Amino acid sequence: MTVNWFGARVDLAMPVWAFALGSAAFLISVCCTAGIVLARKNYVCRVCGKAFRARWYRIILAPQHNGDRFLFCDSCGCKSWCARAK
Secondary structure (H helix, E strand, O other): OEEEEOOEEEEOOOOHHHHHHHHHHHHHHHHHHHHHHHOOOOEEEOOOOOEEOOOHHHHHHOOEEOOEEEEEOOOOOOEEEEEEOO
16 A cells, blocks of 8 residues: 655555454444444334334344334334334
């Protein structure tokens, strides 16, 4: 990788594993941050109609379709497509 600092070209050797490790760390941090932000929202169960909050890691791992997520409801005990409460 060549870096241009103050008009002088400096060649920095970066191993492939360091680039892959840095990219993976960045991706994990973005996913966790998005999950934490989405965990503050309420979701409504389509079976019982009650609102609940899901854990951030469940939100990240849950399949999504048109904004609905396949989550486990705490009140009725079923797993169904849940919409985000408005």
